Amino acid sequence: MTELALNLRSRASDLIHRLWTHERVWLFSACLLGALFLIVPAQGAVSAAFVAQNLISVAPFLVLSIGIAAYAGASGADGLIARAFTGSPLVMIVIAALAGGLSPFCSCGVIPLIAALLAMGVPLAAVMAFWLASPVMDPSMFVLTTGVIGLEFAIAKTLAAVGLGIAGGVVVHLMGKAGGLGDPLRDGVGNGGCCGSSVRGAKDVVWTFWRDDERMAKFWREGVKATLFLAKWLTLAFLLESLMLAWLPADLVAQTLGGSGLAPIAVATVVGVPAYLNGYAALPLVGGLMDQGMAAGAGLAFLVAGGVTSLPAAIAVWALVKRRVFFLYVGIALTGSFVAGLLLHLWTSL
Structure with missing residues (x-):
């Protein structure tokens, strides 16, 4: 083999290695979508349109939070923002949970904001309170x-949304005091931590940062990096969601969640995670099941669990935080x- 051929082979190998190491999510999404177009062309078109539509709908939140x-x-304002969350932990948790219950974010749409915070x-306890409450309810x-x-x-x-946020925030705060939840973000995502580098290292704020070439370069560098990171995981999440909506029969969900008592509540809690329907689509299903005799408690458990820990959202969260934080989030x-x-x-049984 000639030296030129060896050189080309080495470069190709390096390129493949870099693509697989850094862009495996994009590659997997592309291969999955390509397989759909080859095997089930109609579903491939539907899934591609679904991904595009949802990325467009979440784009304003993505651009705003990343910006x-x-x-x-x-500008250095992250220090001011972070230090604003260093007051009473319980007050921060309650305010964050209430804000989450009023915010218009879905389970995937809230991910960019969580990454930014x-x-x-911003302390993980306050972020977790907002994180858990936000996807469940909005006006x-x-x-x-x-x-x-x-x-x-x-x-x-x-009440479930706000209560879940407060309870989750308190649990995370207590665990954080024990020293088990430092630096929640995965390596390369950001530099957070329980109080974060922005709190530990105070710095001057330059509001008109665009006059400084170095700060302007940092703005674009961080913005592009965060955009690409979140876009690739949300693309995969929405692609999987489209397949679940297409191939998970609604009548199977109905049969699984039917009945009354404590067992359907437990089943609804677990089934709510993989049987993802967006909040608006899930309401008629749950309403119909309740008309057929399903307990209101099981319906609430299904909607809350599905809203917070649906599979597409869980994938995005997995990419964002370290494993112990991810499993804590799912467990809470x-x-x-x-x-x-x-x-x-219990309330409806009185």
Whole structure:
């Protein structure tokens, strides 16, 4: 083999290695979509359109949160933002949970904001409170839930969202004091931590950072890096979601969640994770099941667990935080969903 051929082979090998190491998510998504177009062309077209539509819908949140994070980092304002969350932990947790219950973020749409907050060094306890509460309820969802299922159920779902956020924030705060949750972000995602580098290292704030070439370069560098990172995982998440919506029969979900008592609540909590439907699509299903006799507690557990820890959202979270934080997030969400369903069941049984 000639020297030129060896050189080309070496370069090709290096290129493949870099692509697989750094772009395996894009490659997997592309291969999966390509396989769909070859085997099930109709579903491939539907999935491609679904991914594009959802990326466009989440783009405003993505651009806003990444832009804020990049601006804060380039100007030095991230220190001010992070230090604003260093007051009373319980007050921060309650405020974050209440804000989450009023915010218009879905389970995937909240991911960019969470990444920005953690990268700024906002304490994990407050972020977790917002993180858990946000996907469960928002003003438009409250109105729709009232219309489809009823006002009492909508109030219960709102209380479950805020209660889950507060409980999760308190648990994370107590575990953080024990020293087990430092630096929650994966390597290369950001430099957060329980109080974060932005809190530990105070620095001057330059609001008009674009006048400084070095700060401007940092703004674009961090913005592009965060955009590509989140875009590749959200693309995979939405692609998988499209397949679940297409191939997971609604009647199978209905049969699994039917019945009354404590067992359906536990089943609904677990099934709510893989049987993902977006909040608006899930409401009519749950409303129909409740009309057929399913306990309200099981319906609430399904909606809360599915909203917070749906498979597409879990994939994005897995890419964002370290394993111990991920499993803590899932554990709190599932436990809180079951408890919320159980409390509603007991309340309606009185």
